[in-house]
């Protein structure tokens with residue numbers, strides 16, 4: 420595909436760029452389509468009876484302490500402060516609070532000048548890509564991956580290259596990575612804990628990746644950035660923590676979001692943290708402000724920035740996700756699915772019972788089970804269940820799952 424930034428210089432550039440977006444209309448997100456199906460079906464049989472595992476929308480409430488912060492801000496701050504424009508790069512005291520919190524937690528001496536506040540991880544990744552690539556540069560990611568990466572990367576003018584999955588453990592297949600990396604590679608985009616696999620990269624994986632990238636930087640004679648998309652950082656099971664990529668590799672760009680950690684995806688708030696060891700970290704942060712001007716992003720709402728500055732150590736209660744993960748994993752195993760136990764997130768990613776996961780997912784709909792076929796995650800033959808739904812509904816869905824498997828596949 421010709422990068423859109425090259426098209427912009429064509430005589431009919433505007434038309435061609437518009438057509439690029441128009442083409443995307445025919446490639447509508449399968450996740451959104453299934454979610455819309457669930458809503459429609461819900462009107463017929465009651466949404467309670469639709470086992471909707473399509474959308475990754477948090478189902479546990481935002482912590483009361485966060486709501487209390489918002490109420491206090493509304494009651495004590497002046498409306499002009501709370502609802503006014505934010506500085507382009509974010510409110511300095513908020514950036515300072517984020518930097519200090521990351522320093523405490525990961526031991527990396529971030530400064531406010533390394534932090535840029537964004538509208539969630541989506542805004543963070545889109546800005547990070549534009550900071551460090553020019554049209555035609557390659558960005559590597561690993562299957563299975565979040566389908567929106569295709570849009571984030573392609574519409575920045577860079578080219579997305581996908582490393583085939585390590586289906587044994589959903590870590591990184593370094594033999595395959597070696598085949599995909601090239602002198603055009605400017606960034607590697609990872610997501611741990613992972614949507615859709617639920618896997619967390621181990622310290623061994625992250626150390627190997629850091630060593631691999633450092634060796635490739637030396638070989639190619641240019642920087643290779645590690646963009647770490649981490650909206651599920653806090654959702655890890657069995658009392659474990661998720662090893663943080665930025666502690667392994669200096670040229671890391673952390674893309675964080677409060678969407679899942681505080682169950683506030685509609686509020687659109689997150690940040691980029693450029694590793695302070697990146698020589699031009701402060702420049703990259705400042706460049707994000709210019710990128711914002713170009714794409715009309717602007718900062719997240721002032722009130723949200725002020726609220727998250729006081730909530731950096733807070734999370735929702737994720738015990739429901741862990742309970743749901745265990746219930747589904749056990750049932751899927753018992754039914755004979757090849758499936759890995761999720762380390763975290765609120766996704767599970769079993770292998771479908773036939774080669775075409777689209778057909779599998781279509782058949783499941785007859786039982787009002789809405790699961791997402793894996794083709795758009797870059798690994799056909801699997802399906803994703805987003806179990807951010809009430810446990811009681813998961814329990815009821817197990818009967819439908821058993822009936823589906825018995826009737827269609829036994």
Ligand SMILES: Cc1ncc(COP(=O)(O)O)c(C=O)c1O
Nearest residue numbers: 475539540541565610614676678
């Ligand atoms: C892996 C991954 N990255 C990024 C996002 C974007 O999230 P947000 O922009 O709400 O932070 C999501 C949302 O589901 C996701 O799963």
